[in-house]
Amino acid sequence: MIEDDARTHILPHQHKLGGVIHALHDLMRVYGYIHEEHLPIVADVFNNSVAEVRGLVSFYEDFKTHIPAHTTIRVCQAEACQAVGSRQLTKELETFYRTELGHRGKDVELEAVYCLGLCASGPAIQFNDRLIAKASIEKLRVPG
Amino acid sequence: MTIAYVPLDSVAVAMEANAVAAQLAEAGATVIRNGSRGLAWLEPLIEVQDEKDRVAYGPVTPETVAELISDGVLHHQLIRHPLYIGSIENHDFLRSQHRLVFDRVGYDSPVDFPDPTDTLNALAMSPDALIDMIETSGLRGRGGAGFPAHIKWRTVRGTEAPAKYLVCNADEGDSGTFADRLLLEGDPFRLIEGMVIAGYATGAKLGIVYLRSEYPVAKTIFLQALEIARARNLIGRNVLGSDFDFDLELFVGAGAYICGEETSLLESLEGRRGQIRVKPPVPAISGLLSMPTLVHNVISFASVPAIVRLGGDAYRDLGVAPSSGTMSFQLAGNVKRGGLIEVPFGITLREMVEGYGQGTLSGRPFKTLQIGGPLGAYLSHQELDTPLTYEAMTDIGAGIGHGGLVIFDDTVDLAEQARYAFEFCELESCGKCTPCRIGSVRGKETMEQIIGGRATDREFNMIDDLCEVMDRTSLCQMGGMTPIPVRSAMERFQQDFRHRTKP
Numbered sequence: 001m002i003e004d005d006a007r008t009h010i011l012p013h014q015h016k017l018g019g020v021i022h023a024l025h026d027l028m029r030v031y032g033y034i035h036e037e038h039l040p041i042v043a044d045v046f047n048n049s050v051a052e053v054r055g056l057v058s059f060y061e062d063f064k065t066h067i068p069a070h071t072t073i074r075v076c077q078a079e080a081c082q083a084v085g086s087r088q089l090t091k092e093l094e095t096f097y098r099t100e101l102g103h104r105g106k107d108v109e110l111e112a113v114y115c116l117g118l119c120a121s122g123p124a125i126q127f128n129d130r131l132i133a134k135a136s137i138e139k140l141r142v143p144g
Numbered sequence: 145m146t147i148a149y150v151p152l153d154s155v156a157v158a159m160e161a162n163a164v165a166a167q168l169a170e171a172g173a174t175v176i177r178n179g180s181r182g183l184a185w186l187e188p189l190i191e192v193q194d195e196k197d198r199v200a201y202g203p204v205t206p207e208t209v210a211e212l213i214s215d216g217v218l219h220h221q222l223i224r225h226p227l228y229i230g231s232i233e234n235h236d237f238l239r240s241q242h243r244l245v246f247d248r249v250g251y252d253s254p255v256d257f258p259d260p261t262d263t264l265n266a267l268a269m270s271p272d273a274l275i276d277m278i279e280t281s282g283l284r285g286r287g288g289a290g291f292p293a294h295i296k297w298r299t300v301r302g303t304e305a306p307a308k309y310l311v312c313n314a315d316e317g318d319s320g321t322f323a324d325r326l327l328l329e330g331d332p333f334r335l336i337e338g339m340v341i342a343g344y345a346t347g348a349k350l351g352i353v354y355l356r357s358e359y360p361v362a363k364t365i366f367l368q369a370l371e372i373a374r375a376r377n378l379i380g381r382n383v384l385g386s387d388f389d390f391d392l393e394l395f396v397g398a399g400a401y402i403c404g405e406e407t408s409l410l411e412s413l414e415g416r417r418g419q420i421r422v423k424p425p426v427p428a429i430s431g432l433l434s435m436p437t438l439v440h441n442v443i444s445f446a447s448v449p450a451i452v453r454l455g456g457d458a459y460r461d462l463g464v465a466p467s468s469g470t471m472s473f474q475l476a477g478n479v480k481r482g483g484l485i486e487v488p489f490g491i492t493l494r495e496m497v498e499g500y501g502q503g504t505l506s507g508r509p510f511k512t513l514q515i516g517g518p519l520g521a522y523l524s525h526q527e528l529d530t531p532l533t534y535e536a537m538t539d540i541g542a543g544i545g546h547g548g549l550v551i552f553d554d555t556v557d558l559a560e561q562a563r564y565a566f567e568f569c570e571l572e573s574c575g576k577c578t579p580c581r582i583g584s585v586r587g588k589e590t591m592e593q594i595i596g597g598r599a600t601d602r603e604f605n606m607i608d609d610l611c612e613v614m615d616r617t618s619l620c621q622m623g624g625m626t627p628i629p630v631r632s633a634m635e636r637f638q639q640d641f642r643h644r645t646k647p
């Protein structure tokens with residue numbers, strides 16, 4: 001059952017400092033997103049209201065409430081990457097994947113990210129879990 | 145037997161270092177994954193060690209490394225190969241640096257347990273003598289504001305409370321900065337030692353490292369280092385045989401720039417939305433769980449072992465007091481040679497951009513650099529001879545922040561950068577106060593009118609007014625400093641704004 005299953009991922013964090021954030025991270029890892037049904041369980045374990053948990057989920061970029069696309073590409077939009085063409089790269093990716101930044105295409109979701117710490121080797125992107133420096137549309141055509 | 149060093153840091157990995165490492169292992173080398181030396185444009189930078197020399201090649205790719213292997217790189221030096229660098233320590237980019245925080249980074253595996261002499265020596269001193277030493281050293285916070293460290297240490301030590309905490313700010317959200325990441329990936333023990341010493345001096349028994357979630361490699365390495373530190377008694381009961389107990393934990397953030405601000409970070413650590421707390425009280429008096437809390441950036445804590453090693457006076461004599469010691473600058477953006485540059489304060493912007501950086505990557509003329517992250521000023525070529533000290537930067541309306549320098553060539557449009565500054569504030573605002581929450585949106589819209597050529601003096605006055613209000617009435621520096629990139633761009637690059645005015 002989703003209820004029992006989710007609870008087993010939430011409970012280990014109950015008494016940790018900031019445990020609710022650990023728990024939400026774990027739900028993301030296991031389910032790929034935070035289900036509506038998770039909210040009351042989290043609220044119950046941490047003695048919060050559902051509204052408070054919803055507030056947390058909406059505040060933090062990492063916590064999603066929709067099913068993830070097969071591929072998520074995070075494209076750095078911050079200054080150091082702007083300086084080496086991230087705006088142009090973003091446009092090319094939008095055309096290539098027929099979607100817009102911040103939206104889900106058929107299989108691909110393009111997401112904005114603000115710095116991946118690769119600022120001396122931009123533009124930087126993250127293709128699912130894989131970091132790519134000096135990113136270009138060519139590098140993505142041949143998945144390595 | 146030949147050893148091949150292949151960095152495991154995020155930049156190297158993002159340039160296919162894992163594939164390179166696998167190829168070298170397959171060819172018979174003993175592969176050691178080291179940290180990055182911080183010469184980002186040379187990553188992946190491999191080093192091959194034979195009986196006497198350690199020779200670097202880079203930047204390699206899976207294709208060129210296959211070529212190097214078939215040319216015999218594991219058996220003899222390929223002096224004539226275009227990727228041959230020789231000893232990396234003799235590279236001008238490294239040789240001219242003065243590394244105290246980053247001194248060990250890149251030599252070996254980041255999880256090799258280091259010689260803990262600095263920590264042992266610190267534990268042999270009295271806490272008050274240690275704080276005096278920090279005061280003498282002139283250490284100021286490397287997270288952004290440059291606040292004198294010793295004042296916070298003394299406050300935490302002197303405040304009576306049932307518990308005290310250390311919080312390490314590894315949220316490193318500023319674009320153009322990656323020093324915290326490089327250290328966590330390259331020498332996490334440096335940070336752990338610094339926190340142990342600071343815990344001993346202030347009376348804190350628990351430290352928490354708040355790491356941004358965008359740094360998965362740093363997370364893995366740091367967790368390994370924590371385990372080793374515990375096994376080797378650098379943390380835990382009776383640290384290194386002393387009667388001091390200290391423990392450390394890792395907390396991973398969840399994607400919010402504002403959580404780099406210390407009070408927002410504390411809210412987040414306590415499991416809430418990262419909204420700013422009104423100061424006072426400052427965290428050193430009432431921080432985590434309302435207990436006295438020493439919040440420092442990674443590089444601030446990691447500077448402490450070197451201060452213990454050199455002594456406060458010798459540390460202060462580096463740099464230009466009251467900008468004392470070394471600063472870990474980061475050169476990024478449109479620059480030929482980007483990376484980490486740890487040098488004493490006082491080096492000029494020109495030495496950074498033209499010396500270390502060798503100009504723009506595109507080869508086009510330099511136009512501007514932004515110093516100190518997204519809330520930092522855009523400077524022009526006329527200011528390149530300014531020395532990098534807190535004082536000299538204040539004089540030109542800028543700040544060093546966390547030490548990031550982002551270079552732009554002449555294709556940049558400063559009106560667009562000003563628009564982005566408002567947009568970033570809109571995206572990352574915690575929403576608690578109106579000037580920031582609403583001002584950023586109005587500012588972005590007004591900049592869009594200016595960029596679209598629909599502006600009259602009214603729009604320019606509007607930007608002025610918004611900046612004035614945000615600067616003076618925002619609760620924290622997110623809203624309070626957003627006017628800095630906007631105004632600095634408008635003052636120095638008027639042509640990018642004014643040509644768009646309606647006649």
Ligand SMILES: Cc1cc2nc3c(=O)[nH]c(=O)nc-3n(C[C@H](O)[C@H](O)[C@H](O)COP(=O)(O)O)c2cc1C
Nearest residue numbers: 285286287313315316317404405406440441444621
């Ligand atoms: C919007 C905002 C973001 C910040 N982000 C960071 C950050 O990512 N890392 C950091 O160390 N300090 C950051 N700071 C500064 C912290 O509030 C705080 O001053 C610092 O962690 C104190 O450490 P220090 O004494 O070592 O500088 C930020 C401040 C503001 C206003």
Ligand code: SF4
Nearest residue numbers: 574576577580620623
């Ligand atoms: S200035 Fe912005 S980020 Fe800071 S408290 Fe106000 S709304 Fe929050």
Ligand code: FES
Nearest residue numbers: 076081116118119
């Ligand atoms: S600005 Fe893009 S990785 Fe840092």
